Amino acid sequence: MNVDIFGYFAAILTTAAFLPQLIKTLKTKKADDVSLTTLIMFIIGVLSWIIYGYKISSAPILIANLITLVLNLLILIFKIYFSKKTKINKTYFF
Amino acid sequence: MNVDIFGYFAAILTTAAFLPQLIKTLKTKKADDVSLTTLIMFIIGVLSWIIYGYKISSAPILIANLITLVLNLLILIFKIYFSKKTKINKTYFF
Incomplete structure (x- = not known):
């Protein structure tokens, strides 16, 4: 069994x-x-x-991490956005 | 500048x-x-x-992921534990 399969499977999942x-x-x-x-x-x-x-010209590392970066940046942005929105609502209604 | 520094820095942070x-x-x-x-x-x-x-005998991949595994298993265990505890409390008191 090709060892790389574990690497690709791992990269896709994480x-x-x-x-x-x-x-x-x-x-x-x-x-x-x-x-x-x-x-x-x-x-x-x-x-x-x-x-x-x-720097090491590794397409798999580059691609997997670019997708991970976008997803985590969106989670960060929405976490902050929803957190501020909740605070504003609380200020107005309570 | 040594390229590996980025790899080690990345592994430690993630x-x-x-x-x-x-x-x-x-x-x-x-x-x-x-x-x-x-x-x-x-x-x-x-x-x-x-x-x-x-399989590829990479100590850095092995070590970094073993620590990541332990930390995420603990987060998973405590998430489930606290979630069940809250449900039990709600059943008793509400």
């Missing part, structure tokens, strides 16, 4: 895994329990993987 | 990033907004990275 989080955040309109520090550290880490993938 | 999520989950005693599907897909993905790292 990338696609963030799609359900994004969908959940959009559906429930909140991501309060998702750690902001985790998101920021993870995004900086993924950016470093992109630089590394570019 | 691994350590899950520690604040674990701490937040333990502090707030909930992780309802954290997607269960994301956690399960990510854990299976990380397991595949471990198999891949073992």
Whole structure:
């Protein structure tokens, strides 16, 4: 069995895994329990993987991390957006 | 500048990033907004990275993913634990 299969399977799963989080955040309109520090550290880490993938000319590292970056940036943006929206609503109605 | 520095920096950040999520989950005693599907897909993905790292004898891939696995398993366990505890409390008191 080709060893690379595990690598590709791993890359697809650890990338696609963030799609359900994004969908959940959009559906429930909140991501309060998702750690902001985790998101920021993870995004900086993924950016470093992109630089590394570019420097060593690895298309799989580059592609997987670009998708992971977009998904996590969207989760971060919507987390902050929904968090601020909730605060404004609370200020007006309570 | 050594290219590997980006790789090591990336590996450390995308691994350590899950520690604040674990701490937040333990502090707030909930992780309802954290997607269960994301956690399960990510854990299976990380397991595949471990198999891949073992097969190609890559210590960095193996070590980074073992730590990521432990942190994400703990987040998953505590998410389920706190979720069930809240449900039991609600059943008794409401």
